[in-house]
Amino acid sequence: MVGQKFLEQFAGKEQASNFHITTFCAEPRAAYDRVHLSEYFSGKTAEDLSLVAADFFASHQIDIRLGDKAVAIDRENKEIKSARGDLIPYDKLVLATGSYPFVPPIPGKDRPECLVYRTIEDLEAIKATAAKSRVGVVVGGGLLGLEAAKALHDLGLETHVVEFAPRLMAVQVDDGGGNMLRSMIEDLGVKVHTSKNTQEIVDGDDCKLRMNFADGSHLDTDMILFSAGIRPQDELARQAQLAVGERGGIVVNNFCQTSDENIFAIGECALWNKRIFGLVAPGYQMSQVAADAICGDFASEFMGADMSTKLKLMGVDVASIGDAHGMTPGAQSYSFTDEHNHVYKKIVVSEDGKYLLGAVLVGEAEAYGTLLQMMLNQIELPEYPDTLILPQREGSASAAMGVDKLPDSAQICSCNNVTKGELCCAVQGGITEIGELKTATKAATSCGGCTALVGQVLNAELEKLGIEVKKDLCEHFPYSRQELYHLVRVEGIRSFDELIAKHGHGKGCDICKPTAASIFASCWNDYILEDQHAGLQDTNDYFLANMQKDGTYSVVPRVAGGEITPDGLIAIGQIGKKYNLYTKITGGQRIDLFGAQVHQLPKIWEELISAGFESGHAYGKAMRTVKSCVGSTWCRYGVQDSVGMAIKVEHRYRGIRSPHKIKLAVSGCTRECAEAQSKDVGVIATEKGWNLYVCGNGGMKPRHADLFASDLDDATLLKYIDRFLMFYIKTADRLQRTSVWMDNLEGGLDYLRQVVIEDSLGIGGELEAQMAHLVDTYQCEWKTTVQSPERLKRFHHFVNSEESDDNVVFVEERGQIRPAREDEKRIAVAAV
Amino acid sequence: MNAKAELSWVRVCRLEDLTDNLGICAKVGEHQVAIFKVKDVDGHALYAIDNHDPISKANVLSRGIVGDVKGHDVVASPIYKQHFDLRTGQCLEAEVKIPTYQVRENAGNVEVLME
Ligand code: SRM
Ligand SMILES: Cc1cc2nc3c(=O)[nH]c(=O)nc-3n(C[C@H](O)[C@H](O)[C@H](O)COP(=O)(O)OP(=O)(O)OC[C@H]3O[C@@H](n4cnc5c(N)ncnc54)[C@H](O)[C@@H]3O)c2cc1C
Ligand code: SF4
Ligand code: FES
Helix, strand or coil: CHHHHHHHHHHCCHHHHHCCCEEEECCCCCCECHHHHHHHCCCCCHHHHECCCCCHHHHCCCEEEECECEEEEECCCCEEEECCCCEEECCCEEECCCEEECCCCCCCCCCCCEEECCCHHHHHHHHHHHHCCCEEEEECCCHHHHHHHHHHHHCCCEEEEECCCCCCCCCCCCHHHHHHHHHHHHHCCEEEECCCCEEEEEECCCCCEEEEECCCCEEEECEEEECCCEEECCHHHHHCCCCECCCCCEEECCCCECCCCCEEECHHHEEECCECCCCHHHHHHHHHHHHHHHCCCCCCCCCCCCCCEECCECCECEEEEECCCCCCCCCEEEEEEECCCCEEEEEEECCCCCCEEEEEEECCCCCHHHHHHHHHCCCCCCCCHHHHCCCCCCCCCCCCCCHHHCCCCCEEECCCCEEHHHHHHHHHCCCCCHHHHHHHHCCCCCCCCCHHHHHHHHHHHHHHCCCCCCCCCECCECCCHHHHHHHHHHHCCCCHHHHHHHHCCCCCCCCHHHHHHHHHHHHCCCCCCCHHHHCCCCHHHHCCCEECCCCCEEECECCHHHCCCHHHHHHHHHHHHHCCCEEEECCCCCEEEEEECHHHHHHHHHHHHHCCCCECCCCCCEEEEEEECCHHHCCCCCCCCHHHHHHHHHHHHCCCECCCCEEEEEECCCCCCCCHHHCCEEEEEECCEEEEEECCECCCCCECCEEEEEEECHHHHHHHHHHHHHHHHHHCCCCCCHHHHHHCCCCHHHHHHHHHCCCCCCCHHHHHHHHHHHHHCCCCHHHHHHCCHHHHCCCCCCCCCCCCCCCCCEEEECCEEEECCHHHHHHHHHHC | CCCCCCCEEEEEEEHHHCCCCCEEEEEECCEEEEEEEEEECCEEEEEEEECEECCCCEECHHHCEEEEECCEEEEECCCCCCEEECCCCEECCCCCECCEECEEEECCEEEEEEC
């Protein structure tokens, strides 16, 4: 990771053109994001994790030697020997060899079921072994060990953590925090064994392996993951006789130079001031210093780095900041424990009580960003520092620190080294949205710990610039969609005339009218062609069909879950044939019939309805389809009835109008044939229930869905989807898919989990009730329409003639109709 | 009224066949005419424009959403959403202008002035 960062930083320099760069890469692929390695298990591919832009090496003329390890340095001749046997000369050499997992020398540790957690290959081996295992053990209860344990647990294994120390995360948290953490981890279903010293690994009884502990107890397991710390990868340095530390690590000075001034070491392999830095952020600082130094610029120095961390475990918030153990002389601490809600917080302050030295947060780590900045920037503490950790009660002052107190140099995103100044600069350059700010500055794109703070800086800066973030829907309403939704809901507004009279002006337009229609439908679910609503609808909604380029329409009946009987297929086929429609299987597992003219639509639908079909809402910004795979009913791998669940879900949410279209899918096992991870809501069956994914997108900007909750039973699954969808409907912008909504949601996925799972806003019941109303008031819009002579009058091309539009001309292609092109129409006319 | 000899008012439909702020399409001779009844503070205004959308080349303008943009009454094409001024036929986003027709209410009938 750090090596790649170095290449990027170095390639960006003017002097880079004086160098010819070669890079060795022992792994079979170029740099990838180890920080998010665990996401490999929740569906990310090696490609998703890659840190290298497609043409990076080529465009900077860098020779990349994939899978070729550097095996020896010849300092005298300034040459590197590669595993393939090549000799590569160098003027300057940078070592960014990282570290390797430490495996304690326990007899039996080399058995094939004993693995480590560092590379993509490691994860592949874990996946393969887990598929044959029932029980898994992680040795080591540190940051990484807990992440690994979560991964095993998600793979469906009975999971144990074995820790040598008396508490979890011994380095980062104190006893109080460790205990709280333990109970939370155990609540997740992972068993924790502390103060256990493994003596040997032997054959097990029920399981493949048995671990025997020094205290005489034992634990049977099918696989073991070692996560007992890392050791710097310094073998090249040792071979070349560079100075290394007593316990490993390549000794470097403030410029990241090793004992040979032409050789630099950066990242986890480097030992600075007797310390190794096992996080990316300090590594990235080192790479910048080294890149500068190689170009002859010795202005910047590496002066150590902050090792504060926030655990990115789902459902367990843990953070440790600075001097968490209060080791600074004279330090005093305040702590707060709430056993009921599983919260433990501690702050360590300086002797004079003025400055924050460190903190431990377990169970609730929202204050992480603020506290970290307070410590890093030596911001004076409030009069009563305990207010920083005491729960906020009604009436008490907020503990949040205004970001304007931070200096421009304050590092807001440590993963990507983005300062407050850089963020402000980007905002001054015209950025007004958090999504854009992330793309432009890279802030908040790695661990995500800084997202809330980045959002605060954005808002503060916009305010300072006097930029009122204009969220006005259009010239007729000085409100955002979210605000209008609120007004409609709270004031019980049911028509556009009432809405514009009360809150807008003018006559409305093609932006606010469909938006209002969609909000009315989301709130009250009245029939959309009622007189007061009809004129608000886009033509697709107005004619309940999708307008095509020539003014004809396409018809898509609902085929819930993609399941259709032979009779259903025949009926659609006969109707298609009778009306001479072009038929095609859609990307959404159903059938589209194209080329219908307005006057034909009611007749086509009468026939479809009598054959048992209902509207598919392909025309609406509405719930579209629930894709399914065949699942456990037929498939030899399926673990749940995915078709049954897909149909249940599709019937529950059919027709629901929303800010943009919503698509769902249900897969019967992790092979994921329904591609649920590309949907707004994806459901994947597990042995124990369902995993829920949210905010995926195909289309223009694909986004993998995020794993939201695991192993849910049917009722909880539907409850979460109810709340999730209603919260999206309530808060999203017009035409904002869930993926973009999520990318702009302050607090991101964690926040969404708090709202939906923990009900932090206390609106869970309300959201469910609102959804229940939509489910209960569902009607097939086509059925209502064909039963109403009044509505059917509209389905004519001309008000004063039965003729149809003579500009609609079809020609035949591959045995079906298609719209004629302009040149073909001219010929047709000439022939007449 | 001194309409040119070759122009005459052609009856198209009853006024109640029109719904406020919705369009209909009428066949008047060889022309397809889109007619809109736009609600105003003091009653309503009638407009008639050609139904042909010059941008998508489809006969669809009667099916667009009506409203006002910067004070002009407009209809938005249902296909690519360009706005056409209902009074002048001018497109607000492109250098095109579509034909407009005179339309009136006469004894409960909607009539268009046409060759
Ligand atoms: C018919 C169909 C293509 C096909 O022949 O298979 C189709 C056709 C259209 N798609 Fe689609 N999409 C169809 C599946 C998809 C899929 C695949 C899927 O759903 O699994 C995707 C990618 C998945 C996704 O949405 O994340 C897809 C991504 C889009 C997008 C891009 C959305 C995005 O967020 O980037 C648009 C544009 C938009 O909505 O703004 C779009 C818009 C359209 C529109 C509505 C464009 C338009 O305004 O004319 C097309 C008209 C539909 C119609 O019936 O006339 N269609 N479209 C598919 C109908 C599925 C169905 O049964 O309802
Ligand atoms: C699961 C996991 C989660 C993590 N989570 C976080 C987190 O949340 N936050 C955080 O800050 N850090 C986290 N880390 C740590 C972070 O990944 C490391 O700090 C970072 O990868 C160090 O970068 P590096 O370049 O020094 O080492 P690496 O990324 O390990 O890169 C070194 C590369 O050099 C190659 N190499 C070694 N020797 C040779 C040779 N002789 N020739 C050629 N190539 C060689 C190696 O194969 C490797 O690809 C996590 C790590 C893991 C494994
Ligand atoms: S996702 Fe699994 S259950 Fe569904 S079809 Fe594919 S392999 Fe079978
Ligand atoms: S601090 Fe990790 S993404 Fe910003």
